[in-house]
Amino acid sequence: MNRKDRDRIKLPHECSARSGRHGFPLRSLIVLVAANAAFVAADEVVLWNKLGSVAEVLHSEVGPGGTIHGSEYAFEPAQFGLGYVRKATGPNYVSFPGALLGQVTHRGTVEVWINPKVPRPVPFEYGIFDLVCGPYGADGNIMLTWGDGVSGQGLMGDVVFRLDRSDEAYTGPEAQQFVATPGVPFHAALCWDIQGIAGTTDTVRVYRDGELVNRSTMRWDPSGTDRRDIILGFSPDGQGQDKFITDNIVLWNYAKTVFTDRFLEAPGLRVSAPVSQVSCLGQSVAFAVAASGLPPFTYQWFFNGAAIAGQTDSTLMLIRLQTGQSGSYWVEVTDASGRRCTSEPAALIVGDACVDLHLYAGMNITGESGRTYELCYTTDLRNTSLSTWTALATNVMSDSGWFYVDPASASSPRRFYGVRLLRDRGQFHTCDIGRRACVGDHSGHTSQSSGMLRPMMSSSRGRPSRQ
Numbered sequence: 500m501n502r503k504d505r506d507r508i509k510l511p512h513e514c515s516a517r518s519g520r521h522g523f524p525l526r527s528l529i530v531l532v533a534a535n536a537a538f539v540a541a542d543e544v545v546l547w548n549k550l551g552s553v554a555e556v557l558h559s560e561v562g563p564g565g566t567i568h569g570s571e572y573a574f575e576p577a578q579f580g581l582g583y584v585r586k587a588t589g590p591n592y593v594s595f596p597g598a599l600l601g602q603v604t605h606r607g608t609v610e611v612w613i614n615p616k617v618p619r620p621v622p623f624e625y626g627i628f629d630l631v632c633g634p635y636g637a638d639g640n641i642m643l644t645w646g647d648g649v650s651g652q653g654l655m656g657d658v659v660f661r662l663d664r665s666d667e668a669y670t671g672p673e674a675q676q677f678v679a680t681p682g683v684p685f686h687a688a689l690c691w692d693i694q695g696i697a698g699t700t701d702t703v704r705v706y707r708d709g710e711l712v713n714r715s716t717m718r719w720d721p722s723g724t725d726r727r728d729i730i731l732g733f734s735p736d737g738q739g740q741d742k743f744i745t746d747n748i749v750l751w752n753y754a755k756t757v758f759t760d761r762f763l764e765a766p767g768l769r770v771s772a773p774v775s776q777v778s779c780l781g782q783s784v785a786f787a788v789a790a791s792g793l794p795p796f797t798y799q800w801f802f803n804g805a806a807i808a809g810q811t812d813s814t815l816m817l818i819r820l821q822t823g824q825s826g827s828y829w830v831e832v833t834d835a836s837g838r839r840c841t842s843e844p845a846a847l848i849v850g851d852a853c854v855d856l857h858l859y860a861g862m863n864i865t866g867e868s869g870r871t872y873e874l875c876y877t878t879d880l881r882n883t884s885l886s887t888w889t890a891l892a893t894n895v896m897s898d899s900g901w902f903y904v905d906p907a908s909a910s911s912p913r914r915f916y917g918v919r920l921l922r923d924r925g926q927f928h929t930c931d932i933g934r935r936a937c938v939g940d941h942s943g944h945t946s947q948s949s950g951m952l953r954p955m956m957s958s959s960r961g962r963p964s965r966q
Contacts, residue, residue: 542791544766545602546595546750550574550731551581556593560765561793562750565595565731572732575744578612578684579764582746585732591740592637592733597726599750600640604660604721608755609641610688610706611731614744615679620647625739627651629730630687631748637733638664640725643689643705646672653677654712656689656705660723668703668717677707684746686761692754693721709758753791765836768792773828773845778820779853786815786828788842793834800830817847825849857909864918865900871921872896874903876914888917 546562549555552574556565571587585591609631620626626647632639642657653673659666668691679685688706690696696704705713731745749766760767773786790796790813800810803826807815817824829844866872872895875888882888894901908914 542751542753542755542769542789544749544791544793545607545752546599546729546748547766547793548595548748549579549764550583550593550746550748551577551579556583559595562599563596565593568592568594571740575614577614577744577746578686579747582612582614582744583732584744585734585740587740588737593731593745594728595731595748597640597728599729600660600726602752603641603750604723606690606692606694606752606754607641608688608690608751608753609643609729609748610686610751610755610758610761611643611748612684612686612746612761613645613679614684614746615681615742616744617681617742618678619676620645620650620742622647622649623736625734625736625742627735628739628743629733629735630654630743630745631689632727632730633733634735637730637735639727639730641689641691641729643687645677645687648676654687654705654707656691656703656713656715658689658691658703658719660725661720662723662725666718666720666723668715668719670703670705670713670715673705673713677712686758688755688758690754690756691719693718696754697756704754704756706756706758709761711756751791765834765838766793768832768834768838768840770830770832770840770842772843773815773830775846777848777850779850780820780822782820782853783816783818784820784847785817786830786845786847788813788830788832790832790834790840792838792840793836795835797833798830799833800828803827820849822849822851859904859906860908860914860916861902861904862916863900863902864894864896866896866918866920868896868898870896872901873919873921874916875919876905876916878911878913878915880915885917885919891916893921 544561546559548559548562548565553567556567558564569587569589569591571585571589571591573584573586574581575584583593611630613630620628627633627650628645629637629642630645631641631643633642633644640658640660644651644655646652646655651672653676655670655672657667657669659668661667686708689703690706691703693702695702700716701714702718703715704711729750731748734740734742747764769791771789773788776784776786778784796813798811798813800807800815815828815830825848827844827846829842831839831841833839862874864872864874871893873893874891876891877888891905892903894903905914
């Protein structure tokens with residue numbers, strides 16, 4: 500499914516209990532136009548690591564495990580139990596494989612919890628905190644940093660996938676320095692989308708405690724092949740160690756903009772809304788949803804409040820529809836942590852019959868009575884060799900003329916028609932039905948035949964579409 504279709508699907512910001520909206524009156528329809536189901540790709544967690552111990556760093560809950568570099572480190576109180584803290588200068592940090600970034604070159608989100616030990620970075624002492632990657636020795640493809648009053652103020656974001664570091668998108672520093680409260684954790688997130696975040700022109704955003712604090716409209720090259728490791732807990736300056744604790748990193752494959760789930764250690768669970776549909780007796784429909792959060796997911800579909808036996812996939816297929824299947828459908832999703840989320844409902848209306856609307860080209864052809872004419876067509880008027888046009892039908896002209904309907908025209912959105920007199924191949928009349936003026940009449944005569952018609956409507960299920 501293309502991106503435009505995907506953007507039509509409502510993704511609830513967070514899960515909520517079912518409300519009375521799941522039950523509503525449905526009108527019975529006799530004649531209906533069928534609609535297609537919409538399918539969406541899942542928004543998923545690419546990496547989730549708790550960072551609370553050596554075992555947790557080495558074994559991610561989702562994605563590849565991390566690597567601890569150096570020996571001077573500790574695990575100290577953070578937002579969720581313990582988090583990682585660097586204890587000495589030098590190569591002491593945690594890294595995750597850069598190969599992960601192949602899934603997020605166009606769009607993604609990285610979020611972490613930080614428990615600060617100092618209010619802010621201090622120029623020339625510990626001037627930049629590399630919350631996720633960062634400059635000066637910890638260069639990365641996605642960088643979320645906290646700068647001082649010299650190198651920058653507050654949180655900054657950066658996205659780049661080219662080895663030469665060109666085509667880089669960055670927010671720059673916040674206008675005002677962010678001052679934290681030591682011992683009080685804050686949540687930091689960087690999200691990016693080359694096509695624009697949440698329908699805006701923003702391509703890179705930085706969030707702190709769920710609030711948007713920085714943004715950029717710059718673009719990067721998503722085809723770049725640079726894949727540097729994701730580094731945590733690093734600070735380039737001499738005394739940058741032991742200044743902040745990093746906890747619970749999550750990397751998503753989409754630009755996340757709502758962080759109401761940040762207080763849950765496991766990534767939040769969401770489910771898209773299935774699309775309401777109308778159909779008719781004996782036909783088939785499909786409802787589809789996509790869940791985001793901590794896979795694997797399990798599904799259970801409901802109809803008018805009752806679970807549908809055996810319907811436990813992300814797509815619900817209903818075949819050979821009957822009137823009694825009109826009603827409200829929704830799905831309950833459970834993630835790997837056992838949390839549940841219920842989608843918004845979708846309505847299905849099953850009527851007695853469906854109508855496929857087709858528009859056909861009809862031609863009223865006139866000429867000399869008793870003479871034989873041939874109707875032909877082409878799909879390309881650049882073809883000036885009239886003898887190569889495709890023959891469609893022949894007829895001996897009557898006094899009342901010749902009326903012809905092309906049965907294939909409904910599925911042929913662009914046909915040009917011509918009429919020729921078979922007894923004189925040199926005479927060929929093509930007329931524009933709108934202007935009623937003939938062209939290509941080699942005999943020098945005019946014609947009253949409606950010889951050219953361009954059907955502008957094609958056959959589509961229930962909705963004629965202009966070509």
